[in-house]
Amino acid sequence: MPERRRERYTHLRAAIRDKKSLLISYSGGIDSTVLAVVARDVLGNNSACCLITSPLLPPCEEEAARAIAAREELQLFVRDSDILNNPEFRMNPKNRCAICKQESALILHGVADENGLKCIADGTNADDITRYRPGYQTGLSAGITHPFVEAGITKDDIRAIAKMHSIPEYAKPSSSCLATRLPYGEPLETQLLTRIARAEDVIRAAGAQQVRVRVHGDVARIETDPESTERIFVLRDVVRKAFHTLGFRHVALDLDGFESGSMD
Structure with a gap:
């Protein structure tokens, strides 16, 4: 590991140690997984994770998150969120x-209080704060800490640390929550989110590593x-039929490919 990266990693461990006890907002993504593994190594039983589930979380991601936590021997709490019952959020x-960050913070504080954990953190990294992240400031205001940001840890650093810890x-x-698949102002309904999740499963089954199914009305x-665009095109009849079965009238393959935050 390069010297500067090692220095940031040392700083990260120190930042976690200073918190004494820590609950991590966990999704099973590489950021929160690495944070949880390092916290486990530094704090032992004084660290834990909380996975918040809702229709916004693709079922395959929940399953993967649970499996990773079990493999890495992370202390895991799972809590359901009724965020879709919030009329403002649902619009x-x-x-x-x-809005979602505020709801999640309430759940996290509840779990932390129940288990005597003094601090709460998430996997926001130093790259994230240079991009559009509307929940970041809300998290700060709600008492959520960001150890990666404190240590100057970037996404590349996180992947390097994961490799060092033999995290596959x-x-x-x-990944991102399913709300990002819809334009702002398009109501968030459980049935539609479920259809989107299933549509993305179809594309993954075709071999795609990265996928988002963005919905515009009936498209x-x-x-x-x-790398997967050609494969999806070859399998277009299978994909089209599967999407039609899910209730999507029109199916389009974006030739520009995956773009993070394209609905922001």
Whole structure:
């Protein structure tokens, strides 16, 4: 590991140690997984993770998160969120991430208090704060700490640390909640979110590593990694039929490929 990266890693461990006890907002993504593994090594039983489930979390991601936590021997709490019962959030406004972060913070504080954990953290990294992240400031205001940011840890650093800790998902593509598949102002309904999750499963089954199914009315627009675009096109009849079965009238393959935050 390069010297500067090692210095940041040492700083990260010190930042975690200073917190004495820590609950991590956990999703099974590479960021929160690495944070949880390092916290486990530094704090032992004084660290834990909380996975918050809702229709916004793809079922395959929940399953993977549980499996990773078990493999890495992380202390895991799972809590359900009824965020879709919030009328303001359900209308999918531009501040949806802030509303969700507030709801999540309440759940996390409850779990932390129940288990005597003094601090709460998430996997926000130094790269994230240079991008559009509407929930970041809300998290700070709600008492959520960001050890990666404190230590100047970037996404590349996180992948390197994951590899050092022999975490197989070190190259796993980033994921995001299903609300990001819809334009702002398009109501968030459980049935539609379920259809989107199933549509993305179809694309993954075709071999895609990175996938988003963005929905515009009755059009399902597939964004995927460049390497998978040709494969999806070859399998277009299978994909089209599967999407039609899910209730999408039109199916489009975006030739620009996957673009993180394209609905922001």
